Amino acid sequence: MGSKERIQRIKEETRSNILDAALQIVREDGWQALSMRKIADKIEYTAPIIYEYFANKEGILFELTRIGHQLLLQDVRSAKAAQTEPDLQLEAIWMAYWNFAFSQTQLYQLMYGVDMVCCEQKKALPEAIASAKIINDTISELMVKPTPDMICRKYYTFWSIIHGLISINLLNKGTGDEMNQHILKDAIHGIINTIND
């Protein structure tokens, strides 16, 4: 009778289990180790079951990308809220990106990896847009005469150097050591100081 909701509930649970299992496999053995059959093994089903919850493997990756952007958005919001001055807010936000990349490396790789799929959709992800908006707003607050074009340019400059530093550190299997964190802070201050040029 009233088991409609119960069924719905365990279905959502299974869907969540699939995502959890996928992430667990990737954390243990990297993206190249992820397969539908391994996910199925982990949730104690067989592979075809997964296709009742996701259209295909890319669908799972897309959902994980979304989860990643959700988590990052939370961190960005907290970072901004923890500071009052725009310059400190901006620094805190980029440090949040940095920390996210090394604490959630696999999600970061998926979200910003070069060859990873789901490129088109990413742009449209509301969580990603929300994070970008927070950053743009903070940059705007720092400018004496902000124009959309200048804000965008500064945003790209910031994002490039952070993403670049992170990439190099991830490539070198580093965990974001002190020297590079130093470089990051230097670069952030450099851009902030010349933000009105």
Place this chain on the structure above:
Amino acid sequence: MGSKERIQRIKEETRSNILDAALQIVREDGWQALSMRKIADKIEYTAPIIYEYFANKEGILFELTRIGHQLLLQDVRSAKAAQTEPDLQLEAIWMAYWNFAFSQTQLYQLMYGVDMVCCEQKKALPEAIASAKIINDTISELMVKPTPDMICRKYYTFWSIIHGLISINLLNKGTGDEMNQHILKDAIHGIINTIND
């Protein structure tokens, strides 16, 4: 009789054909389309033949990485040679990186892609080291009191922002449009101007 050399020659030719075929496939349909059988088709052999020239697929990727670093090294050398002043040399070198990324996108993806294989070997590649040395020397010439530590830090800062900007542009399927080239030049000048801070 004297066909030993001829055989050697056509063997080297086949090896080269394998690499050419691989690169051609990747240029046409992307990295995910590359397979041993497709390479074999293109050179009009069957797949197992390839294993007499390369240990495995990763061996091909490694060799392509090497070729990429060789080409880039040439560009870097030309860029430096075309200028006399260190600051202009440095700008020209980074522009060479930028142009390489968009003219040889597939090789660039292989050389610096996040999830691509051959990570450990890359650091040891002599061509990659040679390019890095040229850049470090040029940075050193720009400094009034260069120390290894500071040179390294500036190198990382440069490389991060260039690699970051390139990544974003490649992700957005862009071809390195004018605005981002503008950002790149701005950033380079910014770092050069504060190189002694």
Place this chain on the structure above:
DNA sequence: TACATTTGCTTAACGCTGTTAAATAGTTTA
């Protein structure tokens, strides 16, 4: 209660992947 239908799940299969071993054809050597 008996039959029909739907649901949940598995098995089997297709075409693809990288890779290896066995078989075959072709050329060289004795």
Place this chain on the structure above:
DNA sequence: TAAACTATTTAACAGCGTTAAGCAAATGTA
């Protein structure tokens, strides 16, 4: 001419993403 060696292919294995068919258990209906 017979034996040895070389070049190349065919066949196969295990794994991949994905789909279709089958089965078994639960549900709805008479």
